[in-house]
Amino acid sequence: MTKTARSPQEIEAKLAAPRETVLSAIAQLKRLERYRLRPRQTVSLHTVYVDTPDFTLARHGVALRLRRTGTRWEMSAKWSGRRDGIVRTRPELTVRLAHAPSYPFTLPLGPLASQLAELVGEQRLGPILIPDVRRQRLAVHVAGRVKESAFAELALDRVHLRAPGPGRRVVATYCEVEIELESGGTMHDLLH
Numbered sequence: 001m002t003k004t005a006r007s008p009q010e011i012e013a014k015l016a017a018p019r020e021t022v023l024s025a026i027a028q029l030k031r032l033e034r035y036r037l038r039p040r041q042t043v044s045l046h047t048v049y050v051d052t053p054d055f056t057l058a059r060h061g062v063a064l065r066l067r068r069t070g071t072r073w074e075m076s077a078k079w080s081g082r083r084d085g086i087v088r089t090r091p092e093l094t095v096r097l098a099h100a101p102s103y104p105f106t107l108p109l110g111p112l113a114s115q116l117a118e119l120v121g122e123q124r125l126g127p128i129l130i131p132d133v134r135r136q137r138l139a140v141h142v143a144g145r146v147k148e149s150a151f152a153e154l155a156l157d158r159v160h161l162r163a164p165g166p167g168r169r170v171v172a173t174y175c176e177v178e179i180e181l182e183s184g185g186t187m188h189d190l191l192h
Contacts, residue, residue: 151185
């Protein structure tokens with residue numbers, strides 16, 4: 001069992017989008033009922049999920065992600081948490097990496113290594129899944145309060161899922177919509 005008591009909570013809703021045209025249509029919206037949408041920078045995310053050779057983390061409900069946005073790398077652990085319909089609430093802890101990871105990967109000293117030590121120990125971690133995502137982002141505001149911080153981010157993701165190993169062949173492509181609460185956001189607004 002890992003410790004998650006002090007980890008921040010990620011609260012998000014995910015929906016599958018049947019086609020890219022659905023994402024394009026959403027990206028054109030300025031409003032969604034009583035919510036105002038403002039474009040944010042589109043980003044390309046290169047992600048590598050890692051685990052032990054016998055999938056210790058996955059068997060204990062932990063996803064460990066290494067992600068590059070631009071030239072910056074970070075490492076995030078997400079625990080299983082709870083799901084209520086399309087909304088998932090789970091502990092998530094993210095730390096910045098000083099440099100690009102190499103494989104097999106060893107957890108650097110710090111809060112994530114402390115939280116995962118019981119599961120990972122000295123084991124080295126290898127890639128198990130590689131999603132490359134083009135993410136269009138929109139800030140979500142309550143209409144009439146656009147000068148206040150956004151309460152959520154609406155992400156329109158085009159995903160190319162790759163297998164680890166030589167060639168990193170694409171094994172699947174799909175689109176999804178993700179709405180993640182930001183600081184000050186409420187579950188009420190997320191559900192609406």
